[in-house]
Amino acid sequence: xxxxxxxxxxxxxxxxxxxxxxxxxxxxxxxxxxxxxxxxxxxxxxxxxxxxxxxxxxxxxxxxxxxxxxxxxxxxxxxxxxxxxxxxxxxxxxxxxxxxxxxxxxxxxxxxxxxxxxxxxxxxxxxxxxxxxxxxxxxxxxxxxxxxxxxxxxxxxxxxxxxxxxxxxxxxxxxxxxxxxxxxxxxxxxxxxxxxxxxxxxxxxxxxxxxxxxxxxxxxxxxxxxxxxxxxxxxxxxxxxxxxxxxxxxxxxxxxxxxxxxxxxx
Amino acid sequence: xxxxxxxxxxxxxxxxxxxxxxxxxxxxxxxxxxxxxxxxxxxxxxxxxxxxxxxxxxxxxxxxxxxxxxxxxxxxxxxxxxxxxxxxxxxxxxxxxxxxxxxxxxxxxxxxxxxxxxxxxxxxxxxxxxxxxxxxxxxxxxxxxxxxxxxxxxxxxxxxxxxxxxxxxxxxxxxxxxxxxxxxxxxxxxxxxxxxxxxxxxxxxxxxxxxxxxxxxxxxxxxxxxxxxxxxxxxxxxxxxxxxxxxxxxxxxxxxxxxxxxxxxxxxxxxxxxxxxxxxxxxxxxxxxxxxxxxxxxxxxxxxxxxxxxxxxxxxxxxxxxxxxxxxxxxxxxxxxxxxxxxxxxxxxxxxxxxxxxxxxxxxxxxxxxxxxxxxxxxxxxxxxxxxxxxxxxxxxxxxxxxxxxxxxxx
Numbered sequence: 240x241x242x243x244x245x246x247x248x249x250x251x252x253x254x255x256x257x258x259x260x261x262x263x264x265x266x267x268x269x270x271x272x273x274x275x276x277x278x279x280x281x282x283x284x285x286x287x288x289x290x291x292x293x294x295x296x297x298x299x300x301x302x303x304x305x306x307x308x309x310x311x312x313x314x315x316x317x318x319x320x321x322x323x324x325x326x327x328x329x330x331x332x333x334x335x336x337x338x339x340x341x342x343x344x345x346x347x348x349x350x351x352x353x354x355x356x357x358x359x360x361x362x363x364x365x366x367x368x369x370x371x372x373x374x375x376x377x378x379x380x381x382x383x384x385x386x387x388x389x390x391x392x393x394x395x396x397x398x399x400x401x402x403x404x405x406x407x408x409x410x411x412x413x414x415x416x417x418x419x420x421x422x423x424x425x426x427x428x429x430x431x432x433x434x435x436x437x438x439x440x441x442x443x444x445x446x447x448x449x450x451x452x453x454x455x456x457x458x459x460x461x462x463x464x465x466x467x468x469x470x471x472x473x474x475x476x477x478x479x480x481x482x483x484x485x486x487x488x489x490x491x492x493x494x495x496x497x498x499x500x501x502x503x504x505x
Numbered sequence: 506x507x508x509x510x511x512x513x514x515x516x517x518x519x520x521x522x523x524x525x526x527x528x529x530x531x532x533x534x535x536x537x538x539x540x541x542x543x544x545x546x547x548x549x550x551x552x553x554x555x556x557x558x559x560x561x562x563x564x565x566x567x568x569x570x571x572x573x574x575x576x577x578x579x580x581x582x583x584x585x586x587x588x589x590x591x592x593x594x595x596x597x598x599x600x601x602x603x604x605x606x607x608x609x610x611x612x613x614x615x616x617x618x619x620x621x622x623x624x625x626x627x628x629x630x631x632x633x634x635x636x637x638x639x640x641x642x643x644x645x646x647x648x649x650x651x652x653x654x655x656x657x658x659x660x661x662x663x664x665x666x667x668x669x670x671x672x673x674x675x676x677x678x679x680x681x682x683x684x685x686x687x688x689x690x691x692x693x694x695x696x697x698x699x700x701x702x703x704x705x706x707x708x709x710x711x712x713x714x715x716x717x718x719x720x721x722x723x724x725x726x727x728x729x730x731x732x733x734x735x736x737x738x739x740x741x742x743x744x745x746x747x748x749x750x751x752x753x754x755x756x757x758x759x760x761x762x763x764x765x766x767x768x769x770x771x772x773x774x775x776x777x778x779x780x781x782x783x784x785x786x787x788x789x790x791x792x793x794x795x796x797x798x799x800x801x802x803x804x805x806x807x808x809x810x811x812x813x814x815x816x817x818x819x820x821x822x823x824x825x826x827x828x829x830x831x832x833x834x835x836x837x838x839x840x841x842x843x844x845x846x847x848x849x850x851x852x853x854x855x856x857x858x859x860x861x862x863x864x865x866x867x868x869x870x871x872x873x874x875x876x877x878x879x880x881x882x883x884x885x886x887x888x889x890x891x892x893x894x895x896x897x898x899x900x901x902x903x904x905x906x907x908x909x910x911x912x913x914x915x916x
Contacts, residue, residue: 294679294814295800297691298534304678317812342532343799347813369532369799374521396539396698419536420696 243335243363244388244412247285248448248467256504257464258285260450261497262339262472264306265289265323266315267479272489273310276479277327279494281334283501288366288470291320291340298368300423302473305480317348321360328361337364337390350378354385364388366414372405383410390414393440393449395428406443414470415440417453417463423473426454430462437466457496461503471500508840510765514757514833515716522712523804525839529832531711533802537691540698545713547618552720557617561610565724568642569605573597573725575732575893580863581880588745588886590879592866593729595755595897600635602869602898603755606721608635608704612643614717615702622697624648625704626690628655628683628751629824629871630662631898632706637671645702647671650690654681655823661902680817683751683827687801707752708831711802715832722758725895730762733891742770743890747879748897749871750775750845751788751824753831755897760843768842774882775834776875778818778825779847786819789847790830791838800829806838821850821906822870824898848877854910856880857900861915869898870906 241249251258261284266273277287292307292315299307324336338357345353345367357365365387370378372391382389388410393402395418406413415437418428433451441449451463452470463469478496482489506525509517518524522531531541551557565571574594582590595603608625615623623645627633633649640647649666653675656663666673674693679685687705694703705714708722733740746763748756756775763771777789787793790806798807800815808816808828820826837843848856853870856877861867868876872895879894886892900907907916 295684295688297688297801298536298695300692308678311814341799343809343815344813346799347796347809347811368534369802371531371533371535371538374531392535394534394536394538396536398539401538416536419699421692424696 242386242388242411244286247335251285251468257466258450258468259283259501259504260286260288260468260470261475262288262290262470263475264292264303264310265320266292266310266313267306267476268309268483268489269313270315270319270323274323274326275490276493277323278330279490280497281330281332283497284334286335286337286468288337288339288472289320289324291317291338291344293341293344296341298421300421300473302423302476302480306476317344321356324362325360335363336361337366338362339366339368342367342370350381354381354387357387358385362387364390364412366390366392368392372408376408379408379410388412392416395419395436402440403443406447409447411446412448412450415449415451417451417455420453422453424454426459430459433463434465457499457503460500464504469504506836506839508836508842514761514764514836515719518712524832524836527797528805528835529712529715529803531802532799532804533711534695536695537698537711541711541713543618544614547614548713548717551614551617561613564609564613565606569599569609570597571724572728572732575729575736578864578866581860584863585880585883587888588883588890588892589888590883591891591893592896593725593759593893594866595725595895596869596899600631600638601901602631602635603722603725603758604631604635604706605638606724606758607706607718607754608632608639610717610721611636611702611704612639612645615645616643618702620645620700620702622646622648622701623704624650624690624693624701626683626686626706627651628686628706628826629822629869629898630655630659630666630902631824633671633673634662634665636704637666637669640671641669648693649673650676650686650693652676652680652682652686655683655686658906659823659902661904682818683823684815684818691801707754708757708833709752709801709803709829715803718754719757719761719833722754723761725755725758726760726762729759729893737891740766740771741891743887744771745774745890745892746771747774747776747875747892748895749825749875750777750830750834751827751871753834755895757831757833759895764842773837773843774878775843775845776878777845777847778820778822778874779849780819781821781850784819786817787847788818788820788826788828790828791834791845792847803832805829805832805835821853822874824869824871825874846878848874852877858911858915866896867900868896869900870903871898872896
């Protein structure tokens with residue numbers, strides 16, 4: 240059986256466009272609002288990444304940090320995140336869900352218990368920012384036994400040899416970090432250069448879907464549309480922060496932004 | 506879990522960088538894998554390179570001014586009654602604290618790797634001050650990340666950093682202390698690892714940083730060993746080495762050369778920051794039995810809640826105000842080679858008052874924690890027991906806190 244993630248890529252390919260992946264922090268700005276945001280943006284996005292907020296995020300820029308601190312401050316717990324996913328998956332138009340977070344949260348919950356819970360509520364994939372290959376080898380195997388993809392991160396600093404090894408051990412979806420940056424950095428590399436790096440990775444195993452993330456905004460998304468998928472995270476988190484500041488409805492504003500992003504890649 | 510003899514503790518990790526199979530490692534974003542691997546290759550090569558060691562020793566001697574003094578605290582010994590209390594005055598080192606060893610080595614490594622910029626974190630400001638000094642000495646541009654709360658309470662060191670030409674970047678996230686400074690510094694390195702070297706200020710972080718720092722501060726125990734033999738003719742039969750433990754760099758360096766001695770002969774006592782007596786918060790994960798978790802790239806005992814969120818710490822001493830602890834100390838605790846306990850803010854202040862009353866020594870608030878426990882325990886020990894406290898920092902930086910808490914007379 241195909242993982243829902245594969246189906247999402249298949250559908251996007253049939254429409255001759257990249258898949259649109261969004262990233263929001265679970266519980267930002269509240270448990271219920273976070274769920275409403277997922278339900279609303281499902282209309283435009285193909286795959287939804289949901290961040291597990293952590294208070295020492297070493298790879299996140301200020302936008303995602305702000306969202307994460309806000310969610311934690313509002314009392315979000317790991318069980319609430321599972322609740323959000325479970326509720327969301329009851330929506331008949333639900334999209335694949337990828338939980339993205341830092342390893343300590345999973346380590347404290349217990350790898351086995353965490354994966355069982357993921358499976359039960361309907362998580363389709365995981366990204367663990369600070370559990371790189373080869374440290375994640377055994378966890379990768381545990382994931383696939385539950386039909387959950389562990390998405391490997393690939394960076395411009397990853398050597399050719401290492402790329403080959405990681406991709407060989409990887410599940411059908413990987414994530415290319417566009418540039419040397421934390422999340423939400425200003426795009427400091429030309430889209431042309433990013434795409435040329437991207438195709439080098441793609442060539443290693445063309446069957447595996449590779450998405451690009453980090454620094455993608457409304458401005459730059461169009462220039463990267465030849466990728467299998469594109470992730471927008473910080474721009475969405477920023478939209479939530481700005482909406483709260485301006486006392487506007489984050490749900491409507493985020494939905495409008497995601498709709499605009501989608502239109503750029505059609 | 507076994508601590509092996511005849512092999513340096515920094516080299517006892519497995520191939521993934523874990524000590525005792527579970528402490529340390531490299532829990533880092535993919536982007537940092539390559540720069541960390543490059544640094545590992547460079548360090549493993551250079552630590553065996555006689556020329557490099559000679560270069561290190563040259564700077565240690567001529568610039569840092571090693572060896573630092575080893576002195577008997579005669580008046581304090583007389584007052585306390587019991588064991589002989591000695592001090593290794595590491596604050597004699599250029600800059601006023603042990604952080605200079607690690608900073609110097611990191612700058613030497615950065616030069617060898619062709620990097621032009623070095624970034625670092627700091628809590629008490631010593632790691633930052635020393636890195637700014639070393640960077641200036643070796644012609645590197647320097648960026649220091651420091652929690653906004655620490656900038657406020659450790660002004661003398663901030664001024665020193667700026668004077669040395671470093672850019673001090675305040676960190677406003679989280680608790681605005683060391684833990685956030687380390688995170689922000691790692692983030693900066695993620696985004697700039699192609700041009701910039703990173704210096705982690707203590708024996709924490711991804712495995713290679715733990716090793717480099719431990720290798721650098723071990724200078725302290727190399728000197729002490731020689732000084733003990735000069736003074737007593739041999740290593741004393743009953744030797745107790747007291748050191749404060751925040752990240753754990755000074756204590757590890759203070760103990761390293763004595764690792765293979767039986768603990769009945771050379772006992773190691775690590776003193777963590779217990780925080781204010783009235784507060785539940787502390788910076789003493791080993792003393793309070795915190796659970797193992799991952800912080801700043803390494804598995805370690807760390808203060809955290811049941812979800813795995815890192816908990817805020819509280820201590821009068823910015824240098825010890827860290828929720829985690831070096832994987833090396835986790836390893837020494839679980840192999841029972843070292844014993845760990847804590848001193849409260851109040852106890853550290855009391856010890857500071859006592860030491861400065863009887864001796865011409867002004868330990869900063871960090872080693873004052875170690876003095877507190879050493880004085881308490883020395884009372885009950887025999888006269889032939891040699892207690893040595895590492896006075897690893899000078900109280901100059903704590904002036905503001907000391908005036909606030911003890912009055913002008915003590916600052």
